[in-house]
Amino acid sequence: MIRVSIGQLKELAVFGIAGNFAEHLSQAGEDADFVNVITEEKNAPKGIFPIYLPQYPTFLSTFPLSHTHIDADFSTPVNLHMEPEMCVLFNVSYTDGLVESIEPLAFTTFNDCSIRKPNAKKISEKKNWGLSCTGIGQQWIEIDQFQAGGILDHIHISSFLRRNGEVIQYGVDSPVTGYQYFYGKLLNWIIKTFNSQNDFGPLEHLKYYLTQLKQPKQIIISLGATRYTEFGETGFLKPEDKIGVFVYDSREVAEADVEGFFRVEKSAASFAAGVALIQSIRQASQVSMNPRGMV
Numbered sequence: 001m002i003r004v005s006i007g008q009l010k011e012l013a014v015f016g017i018a019g020n021f022a023e024h025l026s027q028a029g030e031d032a033d034f035v036n037v038i039t040e041e042k043n044a045p046k047g048i049f050p051i052y053l054p055q056y057p058t059f060l061s062t063f064p065l066s067h068t069h070i071d072a073d074f075s076t077p078v079n080l081h082m083e084p085e086m087c088v089l090f091n092v093s094y095t096d097g098l099v100e101s102i103e104p105l106a107f108t109t110f111n112d113c114s115i116r117k118p119n120a121k122k123i124s125e126k127k128n129w130g131l132s133c134t135g136i137g138q139q140w141i142e143i144d145q146f147q148a149g150g151i152l153d154h155i156h157i158s159s160f161l162r163r164n165g166e167v168i169q170y171g172v173d174s175p176v177t178g179y180q181y182f183y184g185k186l187l188n189w190i191i192k193t194f195n196s197q198n199d200f201g202p203l204e205h206l207k208y209y210l211t212q213l214k215q216p217k218q219i220i221i222s223l224g225a226t227r228y229t230e231f232g233e234t235g236f237l238k239p240e241d242k243i244g245v246f247v248y249d250s251r252e253v254a255e256a257d258v259e260g261f262f263r264v265e266k267s268a269a270s271f272a273a274g275v276a277l278i279q280s281i282r283q284a285s286q287v288s289m290n291p292r293g294m295v
Helices: 183-196 205-213 230-234 255-263
Strands: 011-017 047-052 069-072 084-095 096-109 134-136 141-143 154-163 166-177 218-222 242-249 274-283
Touching: 047 183, 047 205, 069 154, 084 242, 096 242, 096 255, 096 274, 134 274, 141 274, 154 255, 166 183, 166 230, 166 255, 183 205, 218 230, 242 255
Parallel strands: 011 218, 069 274
Antiparallel strands: 011 047, 084 096, 084 218, 096 134, 096 141, 154 166, 154 242, 242 274
């Protein structure tokens, strides 16, 4: 296990991948956003979007990551979805202003928490809507090899919600090898997408962002949310909910054991079979909200 401090996280740009698990976009009601986005293969991810860009002169410079809570304004109706994912810390190398290679270093759990609002122009507007609006694990697991035969062959993502004393499965327990693009195919796609994706529909010009950030040597990329359970598809978050996202080694524990861990309300740091992200959902004050509001 390695740790990345909040201070270190504030220096790292964070991006996410849209549509890398089958059916997730349709369950989230966002497949229509991508109707005009053409991909090389039918099952390819739809694109990459920014979540956090350090010191960038827009709302994307608001630091959204939290280990312990999600703050949102529930004073008006809001459809807030947990997005259980795995994220990876990458080294990035450039040649002539283009991404030449990326090296996966470590992974942790991620909650790319989203506000479902169909009129948002860009995906990023649903992601970075204020302080503490996204979740990330406190501990990271080093990646031995980003190809078959390594630790990632056995890693699963699982997620749960606790409400009024009841624990409910939120996302379908999924092996990370179930991502539509993974290992070498994913790395090649990420490089190509950073170099070629333009401002179109819900997507944004990635090369421009990397240039403005002076070609960051390290970035975090969240690889995409799992499919929802029947409850998770419409089970929007409420104040006082507690949520848990786990990336765990299936050789060490079963899904039922992970649910049992969350049920007895142990601390995230005591989860020994991987990384746990446990967050409380809180009513935010208007002061902590992004000036753009929840768009």
